[in-house]
Amino acid sequence: MSSKILLVEDDPAIATVIKAALADEGYEVDHCESIERRDQLIAAERYDTMLTDVILTDGDGIESIGAVREAQPDLPIIVLSAQNTLDTAVRAAETEAFEYFPKPFDLDELVIAVRQSIASRGTNEAATGDENEDLPMVGRSRAMQQVYRMITRVLRNDLTVLVLGESGTGKELVAEAIHQLGHRKSGPFVAVNTAAIPRELIESELFGHERGAFTGAVAQSIGKFEQANGGTLFLDEIGDMPSEAQTRLLRALQSGRIRRVGGRQEIGIDVRIIAATNRDLKPMIDAGTFREDLFYRLNVVPIELPPLRERTEDIGPLARHFLHLAGEEGLPRRQISDGAVKKLLTQPWRGNVRELRNAIFRLSLLAREDVIDADTVHEVIGDIPPDDHTAGSFGFEGALARWLGAINPASGTLYHGALAAFEKPLFEHAMAQTGGNQVQAARLLGINRNTLRKRLAELQIEPDQFVHRK
Incomplete structure (x- = not known):
């Protein structure tokens, strides 16, 4: 089912160009030129995104956004304006517009923003199967809106991105979104978890090796860099990379060329690098376990994913989204009550979105009723054990112990x-x-x-x- 967009624009030429571009993307577009007609359409139809000019035939498109919010509170709004002043930009921001485009604007960037605004709505529609499969990221919180905006800003370039966040926050989803929605989407997406590769094999895994390069190298092997040529290479848990591999990675990023282990020939590569870590790399730099020059090479565009405890308003939409996914994977199709969602809000979710997903799948499997209630959540997930609130778990000593365990100092x-x-x-x-x-x-x-x-x-x-x- 295609997404439906409302375009409020009184310039016929601009409206024609925007409608054509959005139609090419498969969107259904309704167009009007006035606030009066806009309000009639908003009352009659449900839209996935609205694009609006500021100066319209019968009023100010920004000042009248309040009426739109009353009719469809979660509707993402993109503001277009020829009044390219700081005041206009500030006014658009004050309405919590998803994006602001001064005229003339880049049409490709506008299409990308529309795509992202639709994805940002979360999954109130997830129970009916309308979630965006191309960008499986859920959340309408302010923190996630910032993540979406950062993603849109790197889609049309090859700047290196460093995704930061606790385990389970969805760092690989960010990398996949940048690839799937960006200009390299026709190329391969190759993900490698550097923490899962034995120390002695990581260079071979990344750069490949020639036959006879080491014991067991019975044939030539193509590494991840070559596999990702023309596309995106996602380096997860970059903080766990051994120092010698860090040196070779830095050289590859600087030169755009690699050499297989045991090889003599340098090979040109064309890859977009996205790295991720759940560690704070700066203390590791101070401790000498992570190269400072590699950090600055990777940290061109940092995108920080908030932990679930800092965006609790997304727990309900996430829960409904995961219930839908559970049903798609053959588990019983369930719904969840408001009381059950409130019960989920009391959990610490130290494993973040990944932990919530596993809990929802477990609830889907074990619930005795079609509607999951608070008692079922208590029965299946339980409450936070009292000793989890002690200083040893969450206080200074526990935090220091976790930090010391996360570094590998020289x-x-x-x-x-x-x-x-x-x-x-x-x-x-x-x-x-x-x-x-x-x-x-x-x-x-x-x-x-x-x-x-x-x-x-x-x-x-x-x-x-x-x-x-x-």
């Missing part, structure tokens, strides 16, 4: 690396607690004021930012 670097990661937030906390009063902050820390001043300067902490102003 000999002699652990002490200074840990201090570098810990000291700055400690001093910032002391300054925040005392409202920027350096005498009180020094007393809180148990150091003298001169030492405090020196460390603030060395850590590049600006004291004035903590001063409470009336």
Whole structure:
């Protein structure tokens, strides 16, 4: 079923061009030139996205967006305007428009924004099977909207992207979306989990090897770089890559050429690199376990995925989406009550979206009724164990233990690396607690004021930012 778009544009030439471009993408487009007619169509039809000019025949397209929000609250709106001023851009942002395009605009970028706006709506329609299969990302929270906007900005270029986020937040989905919606979509998408490859085989896996290059190399092998030629190479868990492989990867990114293990000939490659990690790479750089120059080569466009606990408004749509997927995979088709969703909101979801997906599939399998209620959630998933709230699990000691377990420091670097990661937030906390009063902050820390001043300067902490102003 094709998506339906409402175009509100009083310039016939522009309207014709936009309608043709959207029709070529398979969208159904309704067009009108006035606010009055727009409101009539909005009342009669449900649309997936609306594009609107600002200056219309009977009023201001931005000022009247409130009426659209009342009729269809979750409708993504893209604002088009020849009034290319900062004021217009700000007004569009204040209405929470999905995107703003000053005229003249790039038609391809507009089509991409339309595609992304439709995908951003989440899955209220998921139970009826209308979810976007090409971009299986769900969420209408403000945090996810920012992720969608960042994705749209890298679709028509080959800038290297570094996807950051906890395990289970959907980093590979971001990489797939960039590939599927971008200009390399006709090429291969090759994903490799660097943490799952034995240390001694990772270079062969990435760059390939020649016959006889090492014991067991009985034939030539093509590596992931060559397999992804013309497309996208996704390097997951890049923080787990051994230092020697980091050096070769950096050289390949700089030169655009690789050499198979045991080979003499350099091979030109044409790949878009997307890397991902659930680690904080900066402490690893300080500890000497991750190359700083490789970090800057990868971190051209960072996209940070929020953990599920920071976008709880997406849990309901995600749950309904996963119930639909469970039904598609042969499990009983279920619905979920509002009470059950509220129960899901109380869970910590330390495994993020992946954990929620597994829980919903389990609920779909084990529920005794077609509608999953709060009691069923309690029975199948249970409550958070009381000891999960202890300091050992969520407090400083637990966080420090997890951080130490996540790094692989070089000999002699652990002490200074840990201090570098810990000291700055400690001093910032002391300054925040005392409202920027350096005498009180020094007393809180148990150091003298001169030492405090020196460390603030060395850590590049600006004291004035903590001063409470009336």
